[in-house]
Amino acid sequence: MKNNDKTNVMRILDAKKISYISHTYEPDASMSGEEIAAILGEDADKVFKTLMTQGKSGWYYVFVVPVKEELDLKKAAKAAGEKAVVMIKQKELLPLTGYVHGGCSPVGMKKAFPTFIHETAKQYGEMFVSAGKVGFQIELSPDDLARTVGCGFADIVSENL
Numbered sequence: 001m002k003n004n005d006k007t008n009v010m011r012i013l014d015a016k017k018i019s020y021i022s023h024t025y026e027p028d029a030s031m032s033g034e035e036i037a038a039i040l041g042e043d044a045d046k047v048f049k050t051l052m053t054q055g056k057s058g059w060y061y062v063f064v065v066p067v068k069e070e071l072d073l074k075k076a077a078k079a080a081g082e083k084a085v086v087m088i089k090q091k092e093l094l095p096l097t098g099y100v101h102g103g104c105s106p107v108g109m110k111k112a113f114p115t116f117i118h119e120t121a122k123q124y125g126e127m128f129v130s131a132g133k134v135g136f137q138i139e140l141s142p143d144d145l146a147r148t149v150g151c152g153f154a155d156i157v158s159e160n161l
């Protein structure tokens with residue numbers, strides 16, 4: 001990968017001397033996270049999406065959950081210490097984070113927001129998150145991601161019934 005192919009997320013990880021592997025794929029706006037996991041040849045449990053919410057207090061929170069799971073808003077609110085959280089509107093994502101839908105990464109947002117990674121990430125040696133641009137993913141250890149963004153792990157997904 002040429003240096004000009006690096007995303008800001010990769011530059012941040014390089015500067016912090018965090019080990020990662022970058023992956024690219026041909027993006028398609030209609031692709032689901034599970035389809036992206038299949039293209040990468042990875043278990044969808046190890047590929048995570050980054051979701052932005054706003055709490056009743058007005059604060060914003062980032063939740064990183066497996067692509068095939070749904071964020072449980074009640075569990076998310078509890079993890080954040082809020083009465084309630086709601087997903088932000090898609091049009092608010094770019095001005096708030098600097099990222100577009102499908103390319104939102106927990107690393108390198110415009111501001112540092114309280115961030116929570118679903119606890120299942122800890123059972124894997126590596127996990128995948130967006131590298132900050134549609135068509136780019138990074139693979140890194142959950143602990144390295146948590147240290148980089150200063151976040152913790154929590155049970156934040158809906159129970160499968």
